[in-house]
Ligand SMILES: [Zn+2]
């Protein structure tokens with residue numbers, strides 16, 4: 001019997017698909033469970049303690065209520081902050097796929113990891129995604145921060161609420177300097193009136209770069225009576241990475 005290479009390849013591939021029904025989100029290797037394979041995990045850098053108790057910036061020493069230089073200088077807006085991964089060459093495809101790569105299916109897995117690693121001392125009543133302007137949301141088909149917020153809501157049993165709207169369609173932050181980033185998002189968000197305003201919330205976004213967007217959201221939330229604002233992001237840009 002003559003078995004062509006293509007038929008053999010298809011046979012092996014369907015056999016592997018039965019044993020390994022998923023593909024690694026990063027390298028596409030067949031894997032047993034939905035998510036990231038061991039080799040890709042080994043290349044990712046998870047954030048870890050000790051960190052600034054306001055913004056999650058890594059610190060060389062441990063201590064409760066200790067702040068990084070930046071938060072000390074500005075007087076901290078956040079009551080706590082956490083990012084799952086350092087934004088590195090290894091994690092970049094994951095973050096960019098969620099943002100621009102039409103890969104909303106990876107959000108629940110990543111949201112679960114974010115939720116399970118949150119500081120249990122943070123008592124937030126609701127989860128608030130950083131909103132996209134409606135035009136951008138329409139073009140992308142989804143808000144990646146909204147998908148992460150929804151996933152975190154499942155694992156923390158707190159509701160996800162849309163408390164903010166983005167009324168200015170600001171240009172993408174990508175190539176802007178830190179001061180232009182701040183100017184770009186200042187006053188871009190508006191608080192939506194709800195029947196019950198929670199007293200503490202967890203803000204969720206895909207990536208923390210300079211923090212300008214999250215800070216603009218936190219200012220708007222605090223201005224409208226929310227006392228405690230924590231944040232969680234999937235990735236975070238650290239200068240030293
Ligand atoms: Zn992989």
Ligand SMILES: [Zn+2]
Pocket residue numbers: 052053054055056057067068069070071072
């Ligand atoms: Zn800080």
